[in-house]
Amino acid sequence: MTMGRMQLAYLVLEVRRPDRWRQFADTVFGPTEPAVNPDGSIGLRFDPAAQRLVLTEGRSDDLAAIGLELADDAALDDVTARLAAAGIPTTPGDGALCRARRLQRLVACVDPAGNRVELAVGLERVATPAAPAFPAGFRTGEGLGIGHVVLAKGALATMEAFYCGPLGFRVTERIDAPLGPTRLRGTFLHCNPRHHSIALFEFPTRKRMHHFMLQANDVADVGLAHGRALRAKIPMSLGIGQHPAPDGTISFYGQTPSGFDFEIGAGGREIEPAGWREQPIDLARGWGHRPTARLKLRVARDTLAARLGL
Numbered sequence: 278m279t280m281g282r283m284q285l286a287y288l289v290l291e292v293r294r295p296d297r298w299r300q301f302a303d304t305v306f307g308p309t310e311p312a313v314n315p316d317g318s319i320g321l322r323f324d325p326a327a328q329r330l331v332l333t334e335g336r337s338d339d340l341a342a343i344g345l346e347l348a349d350d351a352a353l354d355d356v357t358a359r360l361a362a363a364g365i366p367t368t369p370g371d372g373a374l375c376r377a378r379r380l381q382r383l384v385a386c387v388d389p390a391g392n393r394v395e396l397a398v399g400l401e402r403v404a405t406p407a408a409p410a411f412p413a414g415f416r417t418g419e420g421l422g423i424g425h426v427v428l429a430k431g432a433l434a435t436m437e438a439f440y441c442g443p444l445g446f447r448v449t450e451r452i453d454a455p456l457g458p459t460r461l462r463g464t465f466l467h468c469n470p471r472h473h474s475i476a477l478f479e480f481p482t483r484k485r486m487h488h489f490m491l492q493a494n495d496v497a498d499v500g501l502a503h504g505r506a507l508r509a510k511i512p513m514s515l516g517i518g519q520h521p522a523p524d525g526t527i528s529f530y531g532q533t534p535s536g537f538d539f540e541i542g543a544g545g546r547e548i549e550p551a552g553w554r555e556q557p558i559d560l561a562r563g564w565g566h567r568p569t570a571r572l573k574l575r576v577a578r579d580t581l582a583a584r585l586g587l
C-alpha cells in the first residue's frame with residue numbers, strides 16, 4: 278500500500294506564451310533558474326527538485342499532466358497493478374520522456390476527466406538553492422510534495438472513485454456551498470499528511486485546472502509575493518484570507534497568463550492520515566479571500582456559458 282508515500286511532485290502546463298509565463302513566474306515566484314529540457318519544455322524550480330512546473334508550448338493554456346511521485350519501483354509496480362485490475366490502461370514512459378521530466382521511471386494513465394496522470398519514481402534533486410524571492414523556502418519536504426492542484430472537469434463521483442480507488446487517495450473534507458451566482462461542490466483529497474494534494478471541484482470553468490497552489494514556509498513571504506503581484510498588475514482573484522480549520526492556510530489567488538488561477542499560501546496545517554475521518558468544510562471558520570470584481574465577472578461569464586452548454 279502506497280498510502281502516505283505518494284506526493285504531488287510536479288505539474289506539466291501547456292501554455293501558449295512561454296515567454297509571458299517566464300516573466301510571470303519571475304515576478305511572482307522569484308528567479309527560479311529555468312532549465313530547458315531535451316524536449317524543449319521549460320522547467321521551473323522552487324526547491325531542490327529539478328523541476329516543479331514544466332512549461333510546454335501549445336494551444337490549450339491548461340494542465341497537461343499531473344506528476345505523482347512514489348517512493349520506489351515497488352510502489353509504482355503496485356499502483357500500476359491496481360490500475361490494470363481496475364481496467365485502466367497505462368503507458369510506460371520511454372527514455373526520452375523520462376529525460377524531459379528529469380526522473381528515473383514513469384507510467385502514465387488518464388483520469389475520467391481526461392487529465393493525464395504521470396506516476397513517477399526518482400525525480401532528480403539538485404543542490405543549488407532556488408526561488409530566493411521566498412527566503413524561507415517552500416514547504417515541500419518530508420514527502421509532502423508541492424501544494425496542490427484543483428481539477429474542475431468531470432463528475433465528482435467518477436473522479437473520486439478514480440483517485441480514491443487505484444491511486445489510493447483519501448477524502449479529507451467536502452464542500453457544498455453557494456458561491457456567487459453558482460454553487461461549489463468539491464472534495465479535498467490527501468495522499469500524505471498534506472491537507473490536500475488534489476481537490477476535485479464541480480464548478481463552471483473553461484479550464485481542466487481551476488488553480489494550483491504553492492505553499493511557502495513563512496507567511497511573510499506570501500505577503501511579499503502578494504506585493505510583487507500587485508505592483509506588476511497581475512490580475513488578482515481572491516485577496517489575502519485564511520481557509521477554515523483544519524487547513525488554516527493563509528493565501529491569495531491571482532490569474533496566470535494561461536487564464537487559470539494560482540494560489541500562494543503558508544501556514545497550512547498537516548493532518549494525520551491514519552484514522553482520519555472525512556468532514557464537511559465549515560466556511561464560517563475562515564476569513565478574507567474577498568473576490569475581486571474581475572473574478573466575479575469571470576465566474577458569472579463561465580456560469581452562463583455552462584448553462585448555455587457553450
Ligand SMILES: [Fe+2]
Nearest residue numbers: 425427490540
Ligand atoms: Fe487552493
